[in-house]
Amino acid sequence: MPSTANAPSLLPALPLGREWLAVSHGESGDSVYRRSDGGAFAKLSQGRGASALEAERRRVEWLSRFKLGSPEVLDWRAGEEGACLVTSAIAGVPASDLDGDQLLQAWPSIAARIGALHALAIEDCPFERGLSTMLARAADVVARGAVNPDFLPPEQREVVPADLLLVLEAQREQRLAEEMRDRVICHGDACMPNFMVDPATLRCTGMIDLGRLGTADRYADLALMLANAGESWSGPEQAEAAFTSLFEVLGLQRPDRQRLDFYLGLDPLTWG
Structure with missing residues (x-):
């Protein structure tokens, strides 16, 4: 270099x-x-x-x-x-550098790391990135025509961003009520490059890139973790194993796939 x-x-x-x-x-x-x-x-x-x-x-x-x-x-x-x-620096390599088998071994410790963050008392946190804030940010990005299509899933890249935002806005009240019940301290950009892993032990050593840290619905983090890790799995078996492991480690018995879809849809509209 x-x-x-x-x-x-x-x-x-x-x-x-x-x-x-x-x-x-x-x-x-x-x-x-x-x-x-x-x-x-x-x-x-x-x-x-x-x-x-x-x-x-x-x-x-x-x-x-x-x-x-x-x-x-x-x-x-x-x-x-x-x-x-x-x-x-945090020791280790980004989780995004691991292959599917390695990431699956590291996955429970990654889940435990995000769980430890979510377990901190929200009363102690002076930062927020709640749903109202993120929807307002998305509205600004969309209005400026700054949505990066590369951040969108393939099936949404031909959809007008304003239409994507309307679908999310229609769910605002329901999602705000969920956030009230399940607000935690979120990483805010819980993608695999932001989790460091010891390549020898395949244990998570820490988290980096904290510019979006703040209180929010825990599903804002979980959606990004699952979606971004999905690029590493070799097939649906690994993907399902990771899904099950994540919620087991976090002690969440009834995963809400609609909330996962909502926050996965919101995140790409907030960058720009």
Whole structure:
């Protein structure tokens, strides 16, 4: 990977023998760098992204106190150029790097990790990303014509986004009532790249990318976990085993597939 001899000035200076290396993962458009010893990552944002990065910093700082395997803030810089957040690295590889058999072995520990997050007291959480907030965000993204069709399932890519949103809006009152009964602290982007796994033991070591953390219906996380992991399964048997295991680990006896479908439909409309 290229070094950053001419890296943005917001990146903290490093001792001799270490450097910032540019990496290319992430959907946000931020610039991401890895410290050459593997112990830290730096994320740089400009414009509106700098404000979002400040919100992510506050979430990372807040969650780190609970020792759930999330990063810690090592440095924060903001100025006219933008903002830079430096966080500690979480050991392991992204769950998205595992094949189907490996992911199925890691799956119960991934489920337990999200369950531990959901079990935190919502009264202690100063962040929210509830349904009203996310529907408003979706309405803004749709109105700006900013929906990324690549985020939609194939069968919806030819549907006008405004029509997709109308279907979701029609369920607002029912879903709000469910959220009232089952509100937890959600990761907010519970996709496989955001769960780290020890490749030797196939145990989940932690969670990253916490910019959307906040209180919401737990199904907002569960829908993304199941849908994104679905890209790794070798067939319907693995998919069904993962579905069953997730709800067993979380102690949820009656999975609500309609709620899963609703939040899976909402998420792609909130990016943009």
